[in-house]
Amino acid sequence: MESQWMAQGNCRHESPSVFFPSDGVGVEVARRVCAGCPVKGLCLEYALANGIDHGVWGGASERERRRIARRRRLERAASLSRTG
Numbered sequence: 063m064e065s066q067w068m069a070q071g072n073c074r075h076e077s078p079s080v081f082f083p084s085d086g087v088g089v090e091v092a093r094r095v096c097a098g099c100p101v102k103g104l105c106l107e108y109a110l111a112n113g114i115d116h117g118v119w120g121g122a123s124e125r126e127r128r129r130i131a132r133r134r135r136l137e138r139a140a141s142l143s144r145t146g
Contacts, residue, residue: 065108072099082117089123096121110134 068074072095073081081092096102096118106120110131115124122130 067101067104067108071101071105072096081119089118092118093121106130 076095080088080095083089083092096105099105099121102120104120106122106127108114109119109122109127115127117124119127
């Protein structure tokens with residue numbers, strides 16, 4: 063996946079530590095930075111495609127990305143079973 067989009071992210075003006083919080087309050091701070099980001103969707107897809115399991119990417123915490131990945135796997139499996 064191409065990563066030139068990273069130079070357009072709102073995060074480029076923030077310390078990386080903002081996106082690797084140790085608590086829920088920190089996650090909310092990172093989400094606020096991500097909220098209006100023009101590449102938020104690309105960022106989330108990058109993290110999912112690369113199995114990044116730490117930090118806030120595309121406005122989603124580690125737990126949220128695990129849920130998204132699990133849901134997508136289940137949806138693919140269901141789709142394959144319907145067509146197969």
